Amino acid sequence: MTLDSVTPVVGRADTRSIAEIDDPELLAALRTGPFSEALRVAIRRSGLALERVQSRLLTRGVRVSLATLSYWQRGRSRPERIESLKAVELLEEVLRLPPNSLLNLLGPRRPRGRWQAGSPRPLTFDRLWTDHWALERVLEEASDRLNEHVTGLTIKDQYWIGADRTERRVVTSQVLRAxxxxIDRVVAIFRGDDPDQQIPSVITVQYGELGRVWSDDESGFLVFEILFDRMLDRGETTVVEYEIVFPEGGAVALSSDRRARYPVREYLLQVHFDPAAVPRRVFEFSRHNAQTPDHMRNELLIGRSGMVHSLHSDCVPGVHGISWEW
Structure with a gap:
């Protein structure tokens, strides 16, 4: 089974945060979207006519037609251009919404400009999964920007293998920096090894809450948001932890790994084997991408506790995992 950690979203100071919104309908719309629904509810709750919203945007130096505003709240079009995204930012101010509460619900901006010198270029999904198009199909529905403004400082994955040699659960802990x-959320990607196994439906989040969830039964990809318990400013850190429980009846597990798009300061992978199902041999491995052979492979010894681990300091993008032979 594989994991990949991802996504953030961004903003400015404002008079209200998500936690300070006491309107259940508006809060739900801002939490789960889509953008059109959140905008429609926010305008209605503000008591402002569409013409008044347009006028207040104009006083702030942005001209948006009534037709465009109407299309946005009906879902017939979405803000994409830089000028439109600026208008959305000002809409949050006009409607007294938390910073980025609308922007976070929009899809990814088209790439513009060049990468800054020294910025790590993430691995593309086709380098991490051979059937990357299935993941991209799910991400189109999720429509979030991935790994743009958050840094993973430490990531710890713990897998539990049951007596039947199948994966029972995984617990992931991350220390993230804005x-x-x-920044108020990240998006996690999960994919089981058995395409015939039911996609996990039990996801428990600590130090935050579960946001939107998307899945693709055919490929087994699962994508979900983790909403931080508070919004972060630049340089601030947070800890998130989530647990995924696997449905029964899965295939015999042979490995666990993480697909890393970005560098991570430290990555720790632990696998806990049931005393009734201890493998004959265990190996740690790393690959530059999903299409290349192992460039690092070492045998690991299993202790009396039945746990093995692999530690990666200054972990580079690629595939890092533990495999075993029964």
Whole structure:
């Protein structure tokens, strides 16, 4: 089974945060979207006519037609251009919404400009999964920007293998740092090894809460948001932890790994084997991507506790995992 950690979203200072919204309908719309629904509810709750919203945007130096505003709240079009995204930012101010509460619900901006010198270029999904198109199909529905403004400082994955040699659960802990103001969530990607196994439906989040969830039964990809318990400014850190419980009846497990798009300061992978199902041999491995052979492979010894681990300091993008032979 594989994991990949991802996504943030960004903002400015404002008078209200998500936690300060006491309107259940508005809160639900901002939490789960889609953008059109959140905008429609926010305008209605503000008591402002569409013409008044347009006028207040104009006083702030942005001209948006009534037709465009109407299309946005009906879902017929979405803000994409830089000028439109600026208008959305000002809409949050006009409607007294938390910073980035609308922007976070929009899809990824088209790439513009060049990478800054020294910025790590993430691995593309086709380098991490051979059937990357299935993941991209799910991400189109999720429509979030991935790994743009958050840094994974430490990541710890713990897998439990049952007496039947199948994966029972995984617990992931992450220490994350915001690289811009207004970061309030990440998106995690999960994919089981057995395409015939039911996608996990039990996801428990600590130090935050579960946001939107998307899945693709055909490929087995599961994508979900983790909402931080508070919004982060640049340089601030947070800890998130989540547990995924696997349905019964899965295939015999042979490995566990993480697909890393970005560098991570430290990555720790632990696998706990049931005393009734201890493998003959265990190996740690690393690959530059999913299409290349192992460039690092070492045998690991299993202790009396039935646990093995693999530690990666200054972990580079690629595939890092533990495999075993029964």
């Amino acid at each position: 690289e811009r103001d207004g």
